Every structure is written in C-alpha cells, then in structure tokens.
Amino acid sequence: MGIRLQISRSLRERIIAEATASLDEICGLLLGEGATVSDAVACANVHPTPATHFELDPTVLFHALRTARAGGPAVIGHYHSHPTGSTMPSTTDAAAAAADGAFWIIAADGGVAAWRAVRDGTVHGRFDPVALAIAR
Numbered sequence: 001m002g003i004r005l006q007i008s009r010s011l012r013e014r015i016i017a018e019a020t021a022s023l024d025e026i027c028g029l030l031l032g033e034g035a036t037v038s039d040a041v042a043c044a045n046v047h048p049t050p051a052t053h054f055e056l057d058p059t060v061l062f063h064a065l066r067t068a069r070a071g072g073p074a075v076i077g078h079y080h081s082h083p084t085g086s087t088m089p090s091t092t093d094a095a096a097a098a099a100d101g102a103f104w105i106i107a108a109d110g111g112v113a114a115w116r117a118v119r120d121g122t123v124h125g126r127f128d129p130v131a132l133a134i135a136r
C-alpha cells in the first residue's frame, strides 16, 4: 500500500557512496516526476554545524527550481545523511520539514530509507515511511 519511490540502483549507490565518504552530513536534491527520481544533484551543505545538521546550498536549489519552471525536471525532494545516526528522520528534521509532500531520502550506515513529509505523519508527526522501488 501507499506510494513507492522509484530510484535507479546507480543513483541509490551514488547517494550511499557520497554519504559514506563524508564525516559531515551530505545533502542534495531529488529531481524527477511524481514519485520517480530521475536524478540526484549534490549540494554543498551550508549549515554552520554540518556534522549534525544540513542546509541545502540555496543557489543550487534556486537554479533547480528555475530550471523546473522552464520545463525541466521537478524538484520532488532531497536527500541527506546521518553520519552517526540511523535512516530515521530526526526531531530536527521534523522541526525543519514542511508538510509539503516532499520526498526525503536519508542515508546512514551504508543504506538509505525514504520518507514523505506530511501532516500528521507517523514519525515525529511529520514523516511517513515510503518504500523504495529500485530499478535497473
């Protein structure tokens, strides 16, 4: 039941590799259509304490949104990592998340999990788990 987020094996592995290589939280945008990720764009983490928080580079986000408006792929969510945690959203994530239906992929401990930011979510009142459908 529910929405499955489609992502290719290579994109999933790229996100995991990026997370594994960094002591700080890594982050980036998920581009695509509906519930299908067609690309993942790495962003600088510009948060002042990047070991435990993330903030997407706003210039990359702005460029992606402008490209989407011009007919490019939509920004359907983003990804980040928890270098010493789990793939569960943190309370910090919940506090920062709008209930906008965006997909969140969280990388930790050599894996990833997907979530959707919704009103009255089952995790911290803000996130519902989303199954990942790995393609190709």
Ligand SMILES: [Zn+2]
Pocket (backbone or CB within 6 Å): 080, 081, 082, 089, 090, 093, 106
């Ligand atoms: Zn987080």
